[in-house]
Structures are given as structure tokens and as C-alpha cells.
Amino acid sequence: xxxxxxxxxxxxxxxxxxxxxxxxxxxxxxxxxxxxxxxxxxxxxxxxxxxxxxxxxxxxxxxxxxxxxxxxxxxxxxxxxxxxxxxxxxxxxxxxxxxxxxxxxxxxxxxxxxxxxxxxxxxxxxxxxxxxxxxxxxxxxxxxxxxxxxxxxxxxxxxxxxxxxxxxxxxxxxxxxxxxxxxxxxxxxxxxxxxxxxxxxxxxxxxxxxxxxxxxxxxxxxxxxxxxxxxxxxxxxxxxxxxxxxxxxxxxxxxxxxxxxxxxxxxxxxxxxxxxxxxxxxxxxxxxxxxxxxxxxxxxxxxxxxxxxxxxxxxxxxx
Numbered sequence: 001x002x003x004x005x006x007x008x009x010x011x012x013x014x015x016x017x018x019x020x021x022x023x024x025x026x027x028x029x030x031x032x033x034x035x036x037x038x039x040x041x042x043x044x045x046x047x048x049x050x051x052x053x054x055x056x057x058x059x060x061x062x063x064x065x066x067x068x069x070x071x072x073x074x075x076x077x078x079x080x081x082x083x084x085x086x087x088x089x090x091x092x093x094x095x096x097x098x099x100x101x102x103x104x105x106x107x108x109x110x111x112x113x114x115x116x117x118x119x120x121x122x123x124x125x126x127x128x129x130x131x132x133x134x135x136x137x138x139x140x141x142x143x144x145x146x147x148x149x150x151x152x153x154x155x156x157x158x159x160x161x162x163x164x165x166x167x168x169x170x171x172x173x174x175x176x177x178x179x180x181x182x183x184x185x186x187x188x189x190x191x192x193x194x195x196x197x198x199x200x201x202x203x204x205x206x207x208x209x210x211x212x213x214x215x216x217x218x219x220x221x222x223x224x225x226x227x228x229x230x231x232x233x234x235x236x237x238x239x240x241x242x243x244x245x246x247x248x249x250x251x252x253x254x255x256x257x258x259x260x261x262x263x264x265x266x267x268x269x270x271x272x273x274x275x276x277x278x279x280x281x282x283x284x285x286x287x288x289x290x291x292x293x294x295x296x297x298x299x300x301x302x303x304x305x306x307x308x309x310x311x312x313x314x315x316x317x318x319x
Contacts (some may be wrong), residue, residue, distance in 0.1 A: 001308060002105050003186060006177035009097040016178045019090040023170060026086025030079030037075060041065050052107065057166070058204050061262045069247045069264050080163040085169055095293050102173030104235040113233070117241025120291065124284040125249045131270075131279075139271035144168070148264045156251045164243040171197045171238055172230045184316075186231055186308050194223030198315045204260045209276045218278045221244075224284040232289070242288070286296050 038056070041272075042048055048065050056064050062072025091097050103109050133140055171193050179189035198219035207215045226239040247261065254264040256272045292298065297306070 001182040001311050002230065003106055003177055003189065003238070004311055004315060005097075005101040006181040008101055009095040011095065011161070011178070011181050013182070015094050018259050019094050019174070020096075022090050023083060023087050023174075027079055027083040029086075030082030031314065033078055037066065039068065041067060060260055063193060063262075069262065070148060070155060071261055073261070074155055074159065076237075077163050078157045080166045084162060084166040084169065087166065087174065087253055091174065097165075099169070102169050102177065102236065104237065104242075106235070109235045110235065113235065113237035114241040116243045116295075117229075119241070121242040121245040121284070122249060124288060125245065128280045128284055136154040136271060139269050140305060141268050142266065143264065143268055143269065144266060149266065150262075152264050156248050160247055160251060161244045167197075168226070168236055168240050168243050169201075172227055172236055176227060176230070177290055178319065184312055186305065190231060191226065191231035192225040194220050194227050198225030199225075206259060206274075209257065210272075214274050218274060221281065221285075223280060225281075229289060229292065232288075232301075232304065233292065233296060238292065 015105055023318075042053055044051070045066065053065070056062070060076070062069055062075075068196065088099055091099055091102065100107065100109060121278055175196060176189045176193040179192050183189060187209055198216045201219045202212065202216065204215070228241060229242070230236050230239045250259065251261045251263045252266060254267045254269060256269045278301060298304075
């Protein structure tokens with residue numbers, strides 16, 4: 001079982017503390033290229049100063065500093081390249097495990113499930129947005145940007161999955177498995193990893209725009225959904241697909257004021273109600289889980305908990 005992969009390798013508490021610290025350091029190290037570009041812009045262009053920089057930190061709009069949106073988007077993604085490399089080194093060298101242990105108890109990784117999760121969530125997202133458009137079409141603005149959109153599409157398809165995969169591997173893989181190792185309870189691992197997922201997104205511009213507790217409710221709900229489908233499916237593949245679909249949809253098709261993804265998307269919307277967004281997300285998540293329950297024959301929560309308890313007891317007794 002997926003969470004029982006944690007019993008492989010070395011799992012001392014200090015290894016997890018050190019591993020988390022190293023991954024966070026890798027994340028900040030990956031911000032150096034963006035920091036250099038911002039410093040150069042502020043230092044060499046008299047039209048931009050600290051006021052513009054403070055505004056950028058609130059809305060992450062690179063155009064406010066005269067920086068091409070696609071180039072800025074790429075700079076944002078680059079920080080996750082260093083982070084995922086650091087995570088790989090932590091898993092391999094510090095815990096003496098394989099990266100695949102964070103994804104599946106089976107070999108190889110099921111690419112078909114990643115594709116299915118991506119496709120199904122993208123379809124559900126499009127349907128939900130079409131409903132919103134039907135309710136209020138005046139709030140949507142078409143911004144077809146030709147060549148800039150093509151570049152955005154390529155960046156999103158090639159590089160954005162690096163960012164989403166890092167978050168899944170770190171929170172639903174590394175963190176959730178570590179929490180399970182010390183708690184021996186899958187639901188404690190699911191809940192705490194989801195809360196941490198919400199808190200780490202607390203610096204996003206959406207929080208400034210719509211309020212901390214409002215957005216934390218949404219982030220934690222998203223974390224719970226991704227964690228639950230990971231446990232129910234006994235693998236990270238579906239969550240990898242869903243997370244990639246979420247961010248690619250937000251970057252390529254639709255953005256809104258306050259979004260962390262300020263791109264040349266096909267559409268923008270001027271009206272966002274975060275509580276309506278949360279309600280739509282819950283409906284989509286419930287439908288997604290129901291379809292996967294039927295397609296993959298998921299076991300009930302009670303049976304799953306019992307299976308984990310039995311398997312974990314057997315492993316710990318052997319150890």
C-alpha cells in the first residue's frame with residue numbers, strides 16, 4: 001500500500017526535519033533568477049521603483065514592472081525545478097529510497113491514470129466554467145493574444161507540470177508518508193498534510209484579494225481532495241493529473257484579478273466569488289471521486305482503514 005512505502009529506507013525524525021528544510025531551501029534557491037531579474041529592472045529603469053515592486057509582490061503581475069508575462073511566468077516555474085531536484089536528492093540520499101516510492105507501491109508508475117485524472121478534471125473544469133459563463137457572460141473577456149498565447153501554451157504544457165508534480169510529491173508523497181510513519185493513522189496524515197498544503201499557499205495573491213480564511217478554506221479543501229483520492233486509489237497518479245489540469249486550466253484558459261497566475265490566458269473574468277468557486281469545486285470533486293470509485297473499484301473507507309491497520313501491524317511486527 002502507498003503509505004506503507006514509508007517503511008522502506010531510513011525514517012528518523014531528524015531526517016524529515018532536515019529533508020523539509022533542504023527542500024524549502026531549494027525552493028528559495030530557485031527564486032534567485034527571478035530576484036536577479038527584478039533587481040536589475042528596479043535598478044536600471046527609472047520608471048520602476050519600490051512602489052511598483054511592492055505592488056508586484058501583492059499581485060504577481062510582471063507587466064507592472066515592464067516584464068513580459070510569459071517570461072515572468074517561466075521565472076515563477078523555475079523555482080520549482082530546483083525544489084523538485086532537491087526533493088529527489090533528499091529521498092535518494094537522505095532516506096535511501098526511490099522517488100517512485102512517493103508515487104505508487106507498484107511498478108511502473110501508471111501513466112494512463114495520470115492522463116485520465118488530467119482529462120477528467122479538465123473536462124469538469126470546462127463544464128463548470130461554461131455554466132458560469134451561461135449565468136453571467138458579461139463578466140468574461142476574450143483576450144486571444146496570438147503568438148503570445150502559443151508561447152504560453154508551450155510553457156504551460158512543458159514546464160507547469162514540474163510545479164504541480166513537485167507539490168504533489170512533496171505534500172501527498174513525502175509529507176503525508178512521513179506523517180503516517182509517526183502517527184500510524186491514514187486520516188491524521190491526510191488532514192495534517194492538507195492543512196500544511198493550505199498554509200503554504202497563504203502567501204498567494206488570492207489571500208490578499210479575498211481574505212485569509214476564505215482562501216484557506218478553499219486551499220485546504222483542495223488538499224483534502226487530492227489526499228483522499230491518493231489514499232483511495234493507493235497511488236499519486238490521479239492527483240498528479242488533477243493538479244496539472246487545475247493549474248494549466250488557470251494559466252491557459254482563464255485568469256482573474258488576484259490570481260497567482262497572471263498570464264495571457266484566452267479569457268479573463270472580472271467577477272470572482274470565492275465561495276461560489278469553493279461550491280463548484282466541491283461538486284466537481286464529488287463527481288470526480290464517484291467516477292473513479294466506479295472505474296477503479298475503490299474500497300470503502302472502513303475497509304481501507306482496516307486494510308491499512310492490518311498491513312501496518314504486519315510490517316511493524318516484522319521490523
